[in-house]
Amino acid sequence: MIRAALLVAAKDLRIERRSRVLLWQVVPFGVMALLICGLALGPARAGHTTAAPGLFYLVVVLVALLMVNRSQGVESSAGTRNSVATLGLDPAGIFLGKALALWVELALTAMVLLGGSVVVLHTALRGTLIALPSIVVILAALAGAGTLYGALTTGGTGPSTLLPVICLPAFAPLLIAGERSFSASLYGGALWEWWVIALVALAAYLALGILLYGVLEET
Amino acid sequence: MSLAEPPLAELHDAVVLAHGFPLLSGVELVVEPATLTVLVGANGAGKTSLLRLLGGLVALGAGRGTVLGVDLARGDRRQLRRRIGWLGHDGSFYDDLTVEENMTFAARALGRPIEDLAAVLALIGLAERRRTITKQLSAGQRRRLGLAWLLLRRPELWLLDEPYATLDDDGRNFFDELLAEVVARGATVVLSAHDPLRTTTLAPRTLVMVGGRITGERP
Numbered sequence: 001m002i003r004a005a006l007l008v009a010a011k012d013l014r015i016e017r018r019s020r021v022l023l024w025q026v027v028p029f030g031v032m033a034l035l036i037c038g039l040a041l042g043p044a045r046a047g048h049t050t051a052a053p054g055l056f057y058l059v060v061v062l063v064a065l066l067m068v069n070r071s072q073g074v075e076s077s078a079g080t081r082n083s084v085a086t087l088g089l090d091p092a093g094i095f096l097g098k099a100l101a102l103w104v105e106l107a108l109t110a111m112v113l114l115g116g117s118v119v120v121l122h123t124a125l126r127g128t129l130i131a132l133p134s135i136v137v138i139l140a141a142l143a144g145a146g147t148l149y150g151a152l153t154t155g156g157t158g159p160s161t162l163l164p165v166i167c168l169p170a171f172a173p174l175l176i177a178g179e180r181s182f183s184a185s186l187y188g189g190a191l192w193e194w195w196v197i198a199l200v201a202l203a204a205y206l207a208l209g210i211l212l213y214g215v216l217e218e219t
Numbered sequence: 220m221s222l223a224e225p226p227l228a229e230l231h232d233a234v235v236l237a238h239g240f241p242l243l244s245g246v247e248l249v250v251e252p253a254t255l256t257v258l259v260g261a262n263g264a265g266k267t268s269l270l271r272l273l274g275g276l277v278a279l280g281a282g283r284g285t286v287l288g289v290d291l292a293r294g295d296r297r298q299l300r301r302r303i304g305w306l307g308h309d310g311s312f313y314d315d316l317t318v319e320e321n322m323t324f325a326a327r328a329l330g331r332p333i334e335d336l337a338a339v340l341a342l343i344g345l346a347e348r349r350r351t352i353t354k355q356l357s358a359g360q361r362r363r364l365g366l367a368w369l370l371l372r373r374p375e376l377w378l379l380d381e382p383y384a385t386l387d388d389d390g391r392n393f394f395d396e397l398l399a400e401v402v403a404r405g406a407t408v409v410l411s412a413h414d415p416l417r418t419t420t421l422a423p424r425t426l427v428m429v430g431g432r433i434t435g436e437r438p
Binding site: 007014015018019079088089 | 296297301303307312316320325328365
């Protein structure tokens with residue numbers, strides 16, 4: 001399973017590095033979305049700061065939807081799907097590999113967005129750094145949930161336009177946990193409790209993915 | 220006295236459904252080992268669906284079937300898929316990887332030595348293109364890459380979906396010779412085509428498909 005996971009993750013990251021979809025499409029979209037959020041809130045600096053954690057995670061969720069769609073899209077041609085199926089890779093390994101690659105891509109994008117959040121939304125740098133561990137966990141949970149639910153919309157089982165409808169309910173609790181922990185990092189409050197909730201969500205999505213990804217592929 | 224070898228694949232009244240629509244509606248088929256079988260028929264006749272059923276890539280909806288000793292109704296189709304090779308008409312690999320990267324991914328997934336890659340690429344005429352990104356290959360070269368993937372695997376059952384579609388005369392001749400060698404070595408080949416093969420190298424059994432059934436055999 002681990003061998004398959006590393007193989008698939010390396011393949012997905014190589015594809016991303018080659019196609020540069022992340023660099024030229026996803027990251028610019030995220031930055032523009034963050035800027036528009038800042039513009040929509042108006043020039044009051046205090047208002048920006050208070051809303052920054054929520055806006056950051058809102059943009060992360062939008063970016064995650066694009067990246068999940070892309071991650072599943074590289075497998076979506078019938079020929080590729082059939083050929084890869086004949087390689088006999090462990091489905092749990094495929095799930096973990098795709099989630100790992102997605103997590104790395106989300107983390108890279110989040111770094112840029114956090115920089116944008118400090119500059120555009122005036123979040124405190126120290127509080128942002130304190131929030132980093134929880135952000136890393138939330139991103140991993142998003143990657144796990146996105147990979148699991150994304151598989152529902154590929155392979156002819158559903159149109160890709162269904163992806164947001166399927167993913168957003170799963171992403172919503174993670175967005176809340178992320179916003180709460182980021183806010184606690186900036187202004188004080190129950191930081192660890194939200195971090196633990198995020199860890200539990202991550203473990204749950206990874207377990208579900210390992211158990212169900214093969215079933216989703218078969219159906 | 221030697222016992223007769225059992226058929227490599229056997230289907231009885233095989234039905235395959237997609238969203239309630241019958242793609243195959245009662246196929247009767249016996250494929251002997253080390254033979255070449257050609258499925259001919261118009262678009263929508265069920266050729267690709269039959270190939271996918273033989274490869275365990277789609278579930279048997281009703282009827283009975285055994286391929287390589289695996290019961291299609293109750294057996295482990297994942298194990299069957301590891302033993303077949305698939306060449307689809309719409310590409311069998313990742314467009315954003317190079318020829319070499321695609322082959323390396325397949326070799327590592329299958330646990331095959333990557334030292335074999337150079338020889339296979341040379342045999343297939345893609346040695347000069349090993350660092351070319353797959354989407355930059357011509358349709359015929361992409362077909363050759365799919366073949367290289369199969370040659371690397373040397374599966375017991377080759378399932379080829381319209382393999383001649385984008386090949387020039389040289390490519391067709393090369394392909395004929397390759398299939399003759401594959402069958403001579405003991406592998407079984409089932410391929411689909413719009414028309415019966417015009418070859419003097421091969422002696423295929425040609426089956427006609429209409430409306431999701433095999434309706435006859437051409438001499």
